[in-house]
Amino acid sequence: MSKIDQLLKSLNAFIAKAEEDEEQLQDVVPDFPGLENLPAIIEDYEKAIAKLLRAQQKVFLDALNTFVSKDDKQTLEAFLVFLRNDIFAADEFAEQFGEETAKFLELTIEDLTKLMMESIDKDVPFELLSKKTTDWIQSWSSDLADLMQLNTHEALEKELVQAIENGESIAEAEMRIKELPQFDRNRARATARTEILTASSQAHYESFKQSPAVTGKKWKHSGAKKTAPRATHVAMDGVAIPVDDYFYVDGEAGKYPRDPMFSAKNRVNCGCVIGPVVDEIILGLSKEEKEAIRQEVLNEMNG
Template identity: 40%
Template structure:
């Protein structure tokens, strides 16, 4: 297979994956699937570009760092050498704006569906929470990457491996993979979906409550999320999910274990 055939095959595979994602979102009960999918795919592309730039910068820094170094480096020394990368600024400039677009685009769709007002309340506490989360996300993702890098670099010294082994391991780290870009885009896209729905509900006096719905048919579902199916509260109250309080599925207040790969959604209770 030549390069052109390989590219065509890769594009076809991605299209099939995107079509399957659209079907899953529709089957799961999400509204505005074409709009939601567009924002997810845009974020995925931006996220993948950002991860690839970070991978190249990391490789250059690590090669220089381990060159002629005989003793196993400390965590602090590795953290110091990993500083000064463009990852966080690239996230802020390229990826976060796409997520913000998703929030406002989906808010407009929900607001139209619920017959809400014309103006968005930028002073709402929840909107400020969303902004805080988007500003915090780049640092959280870099911390995860740095932890994986520290483990890998130290392991190369513990096992007596050379630079070739280390380069191979760096290229295989899931922290730089397209899969991470896709998982992040889906998780944050669905977070913006539920967050925008919640904001549209809060700014609409006709909506008085909300019901948590669990998507059935998901592989390895969380029992706490299944148990919450049908849980109804006032729109300004919290759901209780596995002992954690949240305003909606994938609320930034939830732990990563309760947010990532969550496919639950809300149904408004209209007066």
Template identity: 40%
Template sequence: MINDEELIKLALLIKNEEDDELAKLLEAAGFLFVPVLLKYILGAEDKLDDTLQNDYEETWEIVQKLVKRFKNRKPPKAVISVYLNKRSFKSAMADKVVPELRKTFFGLFDEFNAKWSGPESFDYRTKSYRDIEKWLKGLPKLMDLTTKDAVAKLVQASYEDGKGIKWLERELSNLPEFERKRARTTSITEGLRMYSASEYEAFMQNDSIVGKTWRHTHGINDPRKGHEAADGQTVAKDELFIVNGESCRYPRDPMLSAKESIHCHCFMEPVLIEETK
């Protein structure tokens, strides 16, 4: 039988292999600065995973108290939501995860800025930067709503057909909202969002860049047809791309709907002023 130490080593080996595979995928997709990007993604993943694990423990404690109070009747969803407001999830996200993503934005901006010989100072007054800050500040609430909705449905379901507290404990522990997979998927999605946002910001703050070209990563399973069709679309740097009928400034722009943003592997290329002469 495998012991705890061997199990930990095996888990770390699997994670390292997954990280190496992610790096290969990012390189194949055409992303720049992959070692830097990967470092930021993994940093956010670790912080988010810790936050989700702590959230599970807090949620289970709250749920037990809730069920104890509502022994004979199903609690309304609104009441469950009020109970779940006592969790520290949103503040933990704001204190631990959001700073990691903000660090990702500025770290990658420096990389892009250096590559394209941009200005020495960062202009904090741009609308695109304010939009990213707004997105980051709203991310904890967005993720919290998803968790609360899933937990509320589970709690209410536990009152049906006498499923009870043991069933609820088992199902709660298996909720995707608390799994490391959520931490990984979110950190990749948000890390790539910061990648594109920082690249766009580097374009906007650089007078030598006048346009941008949308590039679709080929070889991705089940690609979005609209994203494939957008490959090669070139516009002025301050104009919007039209992708699958939606307008956006860059891939994974907060302007996009979730269905056009999540799991997007597209990227941009700059159009230099010297190329237009």
């Protein structure tokens, strides 16, 4: 097996384990030199998210307590209005989470791209991420942050509406906020572990684009433990297309296996991977010739 295949296989196995298992990531260190730091980086990101979620929960609990303490005849209905008009608008979670996520993605994408490019062709080492990828990091971090914040606000509103309908007390409503799963550690963990798949996919893209010898990407079928292989995924084995193109599975488009663009039936328990299509003739060109090709691609990606 080539070095890049070994790296991608090891990375994919690690991500699959991270997504499936309850285990501490420190116990599932990937067996490829250079990937050892990944579990610690993911756990740091998970801790940062957990901290932001706790801070966000505290803002809502404090808001409720302050609201009630000013006037003990306050109702939950009035608090809900206050929440919608004032507290939600002042919520800083999205901004802070967006910053943490951009930092995490930049760090992991850079590390992985560097390792992938080294494994494909030592003559063309990684230098800088393209503007296309740094722009993508900013926009995805901000989109994900907004989605997460909206999800929390909607869940909170739903709890309060429920409490009002049930005629619950302020203390009971407070308990609902304390127990809301949107603020708990599992959400931080699931988010961090999902985003390493996102980072890995973008690193595949970046390294394949920047490596002159890579002329395309190839789908490789690999069964997951839990399910029988899907005939449609087995049929994808060996399908090679340009790096910017989409794979079509059951009429659905996606840039890589488990792309969020695919529906759940194609994502869940899929262990497939993509690998580079390497042109041996380009690989044999001089270092200078390959560098010139890389610069041309980078100019296009930075334009």
